[in-house]
Amino acid sequence: MKAAYIAIHDKLKEEIDRGVWKIGERLPSERDLADEFGVSRMTLRQGITLLVEEGVLQRKVGSGTYVASTRxxxxxxxxxxxxxxxxxxxxxxxxxxxxxxxxxxxxxxxxxxxxxxxxxxxxxxxxxxxxxxxxxxxxxxxxxxxxxxxxxxxxxxxxxxxxxxxxxxxxxxxxxxxxxxxxxxxxxxxxxxxxxxxxxxxxxxxxxxxxxxxxxxxxxxxxxxxxxxxxx
CATH class of the missing domain: 3.40.1410.10 (Chorismate lyase-like)
Structure with missing residues (x-):
């Protein structure tokens, strides 16, 4: 069974690839996403961080997390x-x-x-x-x-x-x-x-x-x- 943060990574990546989240679009807050996935904010943050490191998402200080627009x-x-x-x-x-x-x-x-x-x-x-x-x-x-x-x-x-x-x-x-x-x-x-x-x-x-x-x-x-x- 895959780790929870990997499952979050895979689900968000699949949704981005399908166009559920558009290029440049802001994702919901970590609190809302953690509630949606039924995990702690720390676990949710691990999945988000992995997508940021891959260049799929980008964090903007004071604004939130967005689907990367430069990839x-x-x-x-x-x-x-x-x-x-x-x-x-x-x-x-x-x-x-x-x-x-x-x-x-x-x-x-x-x-x-x-x-x-x-x-x-x-x-x-x-x-x-x-x-x-x-x-x-x-x-x-x-x-x-x-x-x-x-x-x-x-x-x-x-x-x-x-x-x-x-x-x-x-x-x-x-x-x-x-x-x-x-x-x-x-x-x-x-x-x-x-x-x-x-x-x-x-x-x-x-x-x-x-x-x-x-x-x-x-x-x-x-x-x-x-x-x-x-x-x-």
Whole structure:
């Protein structure tokens, strides 16, 4: 039998996922929720605290507890651009380009992108935002042959859309997620503290013909972003 505070966590999380509690909505007081669940306020507070730590809820001093309004969800099925993910959440996406270079690929890029001898990649470093809040720091590598006639702005602002407009059909992606600590550089870009726990994602995206077109290493602020699985 699960602990009472875990049951409270699970029930509230399920209600939030179903839309019973809307993004930005204030929850009832701890006293009222404790009465509703038939538990002590201390037990209720444990369940609430767990949701706060996960970024699902946020406490506002002197005001109460609210459904977090800065969290973005990505469904781990199919391949979507960051811009599309953010727009589907009803938020405004934007990016800060930190670097954009044509360079010889490293061994990992050669392997993940199936590059031939002598091929180059375009490597871009960006911070991605949702409603002007930094969500992810990413380094993306793209085979140069796919974009050698494409304007830099089209690659940095809407790469996936540019590919489809040039006749490419986007297929599946392979993703690996793991936990790590933010180094000083990443922490500064994401406006978090050094060594804060973050979610890291390695992703290779493919065209429908199986050709890899992008290799990305991303680092997400866990309290602002979550991944979830959906199986048919």
């Amino acid at each position: 973005v969800q990505e469904k781990m099925r199919g391949t979507m651009s960051f811009t599309d993910i953010i727009q589907l959440q009803g938020k405004t996406p934007s990016s800060q380009l930190l670097s954009y270079i044509r360079t010889k690929p490293n061994d990992k890029e050669v392997s993940q992108l199936n590059l031939q001898a002598g091929e180059y990649v375009v490597r871009m470093e960006r911070v991605r935002f949702a409603d002007n809040i930094p969500v992810v720091y990413e380094v993306a590598s793209i085979p140069e042959r796919l974009i050698h006639n494409v304007k830099k702005s089209d690659v940095t602002n809407h790469f996936f859309k540019t590919l489809t407009e040039n006749g490419y059909r986007i297929g599946k992606s392979h993703q690996t997620i793991y936990a790590r600590l933010a180094n000083e550089q990443v922490a500064k870009h994401l406006q978090i503290t050094k060594n804060q726990a973050i979610l890291a994602l390695r992703q290779v995206s493919y065209l429908e013909d199986g050709q890899p077109f992008e290799y990305v290493n991303s680092q997400y602020v866990g309290e602002r972003f979550e991944f979830y699985l959906e199986n048919n």
